Amino acid sequence: MSSSAVMRTVPRSRGRGWKNARKWVLPIGGIAVMVVFLAPYVVMLLDALRPSGEVLATPPAFLPKTWTASAFVQVVSDPAFQNWLRTSLVVAVSATLIVILVAIPAAYFTARFSFRGRILFLGLVVVTQMFAPTSLVVGIYREFYDLGLINTYTALILTDAAFNIAFALWILQGFFSAIPKDIEEAAALDGCGRFGTMVRIMLPLTLPGIVTAVTFTFIAAWNEYVVALTLMQDDALKPLTVGISSYVTAYQQNWSQLFAASLIAIVPVVILFALIEKHLVGGMTAGAVK
Amino acid sequence: MGGRSRRQRRARGTASVAEALLWLGPALVLIVGIVLYPAITLVATSFGTYSITGLRKGDAGISNYTNFLTSPDLPRVIGNTGVWVGAVVVLTVLIGLALAQFLSKEFVGRRFVRWAVIVPWASALVISSQLFKLIYDYYHGVLNQLLLSLHIIQKPIDWLGDNHFTMASMIAVGVFVSVPFTAYLLVAGLNAIPADVYEAARIDGGSPWQIYRRITLPLLRPAILIGVVLNLIYVFNSFPVIWILNGSNPGFGNDTLITYMYKLAFRSAQHDVGLSAAAGVFNVLIILIAVGVYLRLVNWREGKEA
Numbered sequence: 001m002s003s004s005a006v007m008r009t010v011p012r013s014r015g016r017g018w019k020n021a022r023k024w025v026l027p028i029g030g031i032a033v034m035v036v037f038l039a040p041y042v043v044m045l046l047d048a049l050r051p052s053g054e055v056l057a058t059p060p061a062f063l064p065k066t067w068t069a070s071a072f073v074q075v076v077s078d079p080a081f082q083n084w085l086r087t088s089l090v091v092a093v094s095a096t097l098i099v100i101l102v103a104i105p106a107a108y109f110t111a112r113f114s115f116r117g118r119i120l121f122l123g124l125v126v127v128t129q130m131f132a133p134t135s136l137v138v139g140i141y142r143e144f145y146d147l148g149l150i151n152t153y154t155a156l157i158l159t160d161a162a163f164n165i166a167f168a169l170w171i172l173q174g175f176f177s178a179i180p181k182d183i184e185e186a187a188a189l190d191g192c193g194r195f196g197t198m199v200r201i202m203l204p205l206t207l208p209g210i211v212t213a214v215t216f217t218f219i220a221a222w223n224e225y226v227v228a229l230t231l232m233q234d235d236a237l238k239p240l241t242v243g244i245s246s247y248v249t250a251y252q253q254n255w256s257q258l259f260a261a262s263l264i265a266i267v268p269v270v271i272l273f274a275l276i277e278k279h280l281v282g283g284m285t286a287g288a289v290k
Numbered sequence: 291m292g293g294r295s296r297r298q299r300r301a302r303g304t305a306s307v308a309e310a311l312l313w314l315g316p317a318l319v320l321i322v323g324i325v326l327y328p329a330i331t332l333v334a335t336s337f338g339t340y341s342i343t344g345l346r347k348g349d350a351g352i353s354n355y356t357n358f359l360t361s362p363d364l365p366r367v368i369g370n371t372g373v374w375v376g377a378v379v380v381l382t383v384l385i386g387l388a389l390a391q392f393l394s395k396e397f398v399g400r401r402f403v404r405w406a407v408i409v410p411w412a413s414a415l416v417i418s419s420q421l422f423k424l425i426y427d428y429y430h431g432v433l434n435q436l437l438l439s440l441h442i443i444q445k446p447i448d449w450l451g452d453n454h455f456t457m458a459s460m461i462a463v464g465v466f467v468s469v470p471f472t473a474y475l476l477v478a479g480l481n482a483i484p485a486d487v488y489e490a491a492r493i494d495g496g497s498p499w500q501i502y503r504r505i506t507l508p509l510l511r512p513a514i515l516i517g518v519v520l521n522l523i524y525v526f527n528s529f530p531v532i533w534i535l536n537g538s539n540p541g542f543g544n545d546t547l548i549t550y551m552y553k554l555a556f557r558s559a560q561h562d563v564g565l566s567a568a569a570g571v572f573n574v575l576i577i578l579i580a581v582g583v584y585l586r587l588v589n590w591r592e593g594k595e596a
Binding site for chain 1: 302309310323324334398402416417422425429438478524533534555556566573574585
């Protein structure tokens with residue numbers, strides 16, 4: 001309110017002309033930004049909607065000559081694709097469940113209590129967030145090799161869960177800390193134990209945080225590549241990210257199918273990601289030792 | 291904000307270590323088992339020799355390390371890593387700053403622009419990389435087609451196969467997928483600057499550029515620093531972009547330390563897990579240094595942000 005009043009009264013180097021112009025300049029700039037970020041994915045969509053042979057035309061045409069959704073039909077009815085999709089779903093859902101189950105008590109406890117080793121624990125969590133599994137992948141491979149868990153969902157689920165505890169923990173910790181202590185004390189007076197207080201009083205209040213943590217973890221596990229590439233060598237057990245690249249190899253070049261499968265893999269998560277937009281930065285940077 | 295968080299800190303109850311273990315136990319088990327234990331395994335592996343199928347044949351002493359450090363490919367790989375990380379991080383932060391400034395302005399349709407920016411961030415990196423592999427394609431890619439029709443180039447360029455262009459092409463993709471997070475981070479930083487600071491500066495007659503340089507940039511410094519350090523770590527660790535775009539080139543000419551390490555264990559003819567583990571330890575040490583810097587930064591920020 002007051003800021004616009006001040007802007008109007010204080011003479012500025014760019015005056016009324018700019019104020020009128022920015023009504024047009026900013027949205028036009030916005031369109032330019034959208035074009036830059038979306039253009040590659042528009043290419044992907046247009047290539048998914050034409051026959052594979054046409055993708056490999058020289059020179060390439062921007063718009064398909066033949067519009068067809070056959071690549072989507074082929075991909076969806078391809079048993080290999082169904083296997084990859086199943087792996088992605090099973091792994092992402094299981095990893096998300098594990099993360100939520102272990103992060104809720106940890107977030108609640110570190111938000112509410114001081115104890116020896118608290119800083120050490122939170123520091124450890126930051127380190128897991130910084131160490132994408134990539135740099136440790138040889139160690140992860142050796143561990144699961146020794147355990148005989150190469151080519152199992154278990155190995156992938158555990159890895160995706162462990163490396164994604166941090167985001168859920170920071171988000172939930174923020175929500176738990178924001179709940180006034182009085183509410184909890186009242187619950188304690190009414191005879192709720194610590195665990196009962198958490199489940200019955202605190203969890204409903206942190207629901208938005210839980211939704212954010214669930215969404216982010218699911219997407220992170222869904223998009224994971226390097227660990228799956230390393231551990232899942234059996235074609236039927238690969239997740240989408242690894243499996244779909246077999247549509248384009250030295251021997252066959254089914255670009256339309258690759259991109260149809262890619263779109264099936266990215267459109268749902270892009271929508272989910274946009275829904276938790278507001279909380280993303282907080283969860284990715286809240287590694288402050290609180 | 292600061293006052294509230296400090297009050298909360300004082301209000302926190304105390305608990306015994308035993309009780310803490312009960313609540314944190316499951317998380318700890320996962321972190322120790324799947325993050326710390328592989329780190330230890332990595333170190334142990336780096337002192338062993340392994341058959342191609344992965345069986346441990348015996349102790350290698352420090353020979354994996356000496357072989358890694360004296361490898362004729364290493365200088366090139368380190369140079370590539372420096373160029374890759376340096377260029378991607380600098381360009382990402384500069385473009386991210388400009389985009390954040392833009393996205394923090396109010397205008398019609400801003401919400402749609404912000405959603406569009408999310409797309410490369412939410413998409414699996416490996417999928418975006420495969421998409422760019424076709425866009426860059428010498429014969430069938432739209433990039434050459436576009437540049438030819440605009441008369442910017444006279445003949446097609448082999449973006450991924452010609453050594454003059456491979457790294458630059460990969461850097462462009464690296465920037466493209468890193469800018470969204472960075473812009474969002476910096477928008478959050480810009481929103482945290484109180485509006486009255488700007489008003490005061492305007493009343494004092496500051497020009498927009500003066501206000502930006504003297505007020506916005508210094509107040510944005512913590513967010514910029516965090517953006518730089520997080521991007522350093524992410525970009526150093528980045529695997530899919532280089533793995534896919536450089537995938538059809540032989541040798542290690544365009545590899546970074548991360549993809550070099552991966553190839554040593556899983557793609558080179560010798561499948562040398564021990565040597566790769568030595569490279570992995572080297573990488574982990576580099577990341578640890580960056581994490582140390584990050585922790586100092588967020589600690590230093592602690593008072594301001596809850």
